[in-house]
Amino acid sequence: MVFFYKRQPDTRTDVLVKVGPATYGRHPWSVQLVYGGRDVTPVDGDDLGVRAEELARVLREPLARALSQGDHGEHLAAIEVFLPRKLFDLPVDEWQLLPGPAGAGAGEGDEDDEDDDFVDERALPLGMRRTVVVREVRRNGLPPSPEWRRRWKGVRRGPLAHQTLHGRPAAEGHPPGAGAGGKYPYYGALSAMSDASVPVYCGPVGSGEGYAAMRDALRSGHSVVLWRRDQHDHGECGDFHRQAAALLGLAGHADGLHGPIRDLRIRLADPDTARAHGLRGKIAVLFDPPDRSPYGTESMRPPPLAAPGG
Numbered sequence: 057m058v059f060f061y062k063r064q065p066d067t068r069t070d071v072l073v074k075v076g077p078a079t080y081g082r083h084p085w086s087v088q089l090v091y092g093g094r095d096v097t098p099v100d101g102d103d104l105g106v107r108a109e110e111l112a113r114v115l116r117e118p119l120a121r122a123l124s125q126g127d128h129g130e131h132l133a134a135i136e137v138f139l140p141r142k143l144f145d146l147p148v149d150e151w152q153l154l155p156g157p158a159g160a161g162a163g164e165g166d167e168d169d170e171d172d173d174f175v176d177e178r179a180l181p182l183g184m185r186r187t188v189v190v191r192e193v194r195r196n197g198l199p200p201s202p203e204w205r206r207r208w209k210g211v212r213r214g215p216l217a218h219q220t221l222h223g224r225p226a227a228e229g230h231p232p233g234a235g236a237g238g239k240y241p242y243y244g245a246l247s248a249m250s251d252a253s254v255p256v257y258c259g260p261v262g263s264g265e266g267y268a269a270m271r272d273a274l275r276s277g278h279s280v281v282l283w284r285r286d287q288h289d290h291g292e293c294g295d296f297h298r299q300a301a302a303l304l305g306l307a308g309h310a311d312g313l314h315g316p317i318r319d320l321r322i323r324l325a326d327p328d329t330a331r332a333h334g335l336r337g338k339i340a341v342l343f344d345p346p347d348r349s350p351y352g353t354e355s356m357r358p359p360p361l362a363a364p365g366g
Contacts, residue, residue, distance in 0.1 A: 210251025
């Protein structure tokens with residue numbers, strides 16, 4: 057069923073994508089509109105789910121439909137993606153709303169093709185145009201902890217401070233075999249960080265050390281974390297941490313992050329620009345405030361007004 061609603065003036069509408077933990081290898085998913093920061097309107101979903109590698113294809117059409125309703129006036133809808141931690145490296149910021157030409161690869165086709173001159177912003181990767189952030193799907197089904205509330209207040213106030221997710225000096229990166237032992241290997245260092253600290257990790261967090269460190273970051277209440285979700289040479293980590301520290305300094309506080317991150321994604325998309333400025337990696341962002349509705353558990357309800365084409 058497709059819902060339509062009539063927007064009230066000056067009300068922000070954003071898009072919420074929820075992907076649940078896998079059952080028999082399939083992830084349930086839903087796409088919703090978040091209206092005024094509170095009311096949630098369903099757009100589409102599938103409780104049976106799909107495999108992780110199918111999510112980009114399956115979500116393209118419902119996501120495009122939701123964004124077409126969320127965009128209005130000068131407002132460009134943001135995308136909040138609730139994921140289980142094992143999918144935190146999902147490249148949602150690189151997804152596109154338009155499928156590529158069937159059978160065409162990079163560089164194929166006639167350079168004089170008139171279609172090359174057609175401008176359609178939907179062909180841009182989502183993160184180059186919009187705010188795209190990750191949130192933790194299970195954490196948001198629980199009442200916020202005092203640590204989570206306190207740290208969110210700290211990053212909202214700023215100034216943001218760069219720290220490492222694993223607690224070691226940034227220059228050490230995460231060489232093969234790195235990682236602390238024990239049941240809570242990173243919890244102590246992450247708990248000792250100041251409330252305005254943003255942990256940064258030079259590598260994916262869907263497995264291994266990054267996965268364990270992200271778990272302890274959530275346990276200790278961190279609501280903003282940056283990481284590099286693509287594979288890379290260990291020697292690039294120094295540049296990545298310098299880049300992250302500069303970004304946090306430019307942002308100043310949590311709400312100031314979105315513009316600099318979008319700008320960084322644009323510059324990273326061009327290899328020449330990235331190389332000229334020493335930019336590294338595919339940056340991902342956990343931006344998970346505790347003071348929003350618990351979208352993971354609240355009941356979905358239809359909008360107050362229903363009018364076709366409203």
